[in-house]
Amino acid sequence: MSPESIDDTLIGRVAAVIAKTQHLPAENITIDKTFAELDFDSLDGMNILFAVESEFGISIPDEQAPHIKSVRQMVDGIQKLLAEKTAS
């Protein structure tokens, strides 16, 4: 997915959730950062997924979770799940 097609509001909300769970300034959480660059480990990843599920009222499947390793992958995944939610 190209960066242009990503909703800026969505990025802002995701960044805010990640920033809150990880006790980081929101401006550090940019779309091109990987979780490794942000120094997040697997436990941080689960913590973020849980907070994101609450924020957006979605459920991220277990098989998808291990593949979310960057802010972009997280935003793309949420966008897809929100679209499915709207469609259903």
Place this chain on the structure above:
Amino acid sequence: MMRRVAVTGIGVIAAPGDTRDKFWGSLREGHGSIRPMTLVRGLRFPNAAEVADYRPTHYLDPKEADMLDRFTQFALIAAREAAADSGIALTGERTAVVTGTSAGGKTCEDREFQSLYAENTGRVHPLTIPRTMANAATSRIALEYGITGPAYTVSTACASATHAIGQAFWMVRHGQVDAAIAGGSEAPFSLGFLKAWEAMRIIAPDTCRPFSRDRKGLILGEGAAMLILEPLERAVARGARIWGEVAGFGMSSDAHHLTQPLASGAALAMRAALQDAKVTPQAIGYINAHGTGTLANDVTEAQAIRDVFGARAEQLPVSSTKSMHGHALGAAGALEAAATLMALHDGILPPTANFTEADPACALDVIPNVARSMAVEWALSNSFAFGGLNAVLVFRKA
């Protein structure tokens, strides 16, 4: 004083069987007991290793059963079988009880908190504290036999029972007591606790496939196993059946991460156990692996085994019986100690069930799917807990 320590009694209740013989019979046949969960609904993972059709009053007096959480019921049932098997007089101040549990009385706690939070009853049952306390199993076993010596409970998550057996072994070896009952019990099937496991995203959606390339995580199990330990010399003198010896115990802490395992920590515990048993890695003929079936554990454990056993690691038989009895958390080490002792006794190494395809990152001889007849003198049983706490036992054929 350093005494050799024999295991003269084994008691088991777990998903593969509600007695020692049924449990071992299933394991040696490679029969799993991972089935659709019946105790809890509404989870993303459908399967578990439950004690099928468990009715407490089938084993215990109704009033007695009512006093105890499911995890303590399991402990008492296994303790009675082990004590009867041993035939030893377990009493007085020269006997110890050491049990392990990760979660304690979660079944009862969940039910009582449900009544408080969801049904607004405004009160909980007066037995909630004695039922839920983690030491309930130790205390109930001490009461059963009038054991007035050292008695306590170890809680080191998935290594609890291995730490418990190791501590009891050392007490018997060093002459602090002349007998011990040691093991672990767990009853993790309650909604609140399972939701917490679900959130960790490490439970397999299908089954437990330790060391397989397509493994997807662990499967939770429940139950208890108890061992009777006594000095080898006394066991021989009274003509007891000896299942095997506990010969060494080692422990370590990763001091690395709350959930990610570290190969060097696991290797340190294995080396400590071998040193405690005064045995070389070359002598070990079988390892009952921690082998949870998670991506992280199995690859880390394989690395640790390669580190300790060198080039021999790929020829050394290693199996994970969690593929059959599930991961019974604080009871796991006791179920696996029982399986390892019976493997040495019968000369049959239990398999890793549900194995599909080798993972090059876990290049071990995992005894895929079918048990192997093989006389082995020395074996290890590994337990590596969340929180980076590792415990390893060395067993020797009698």
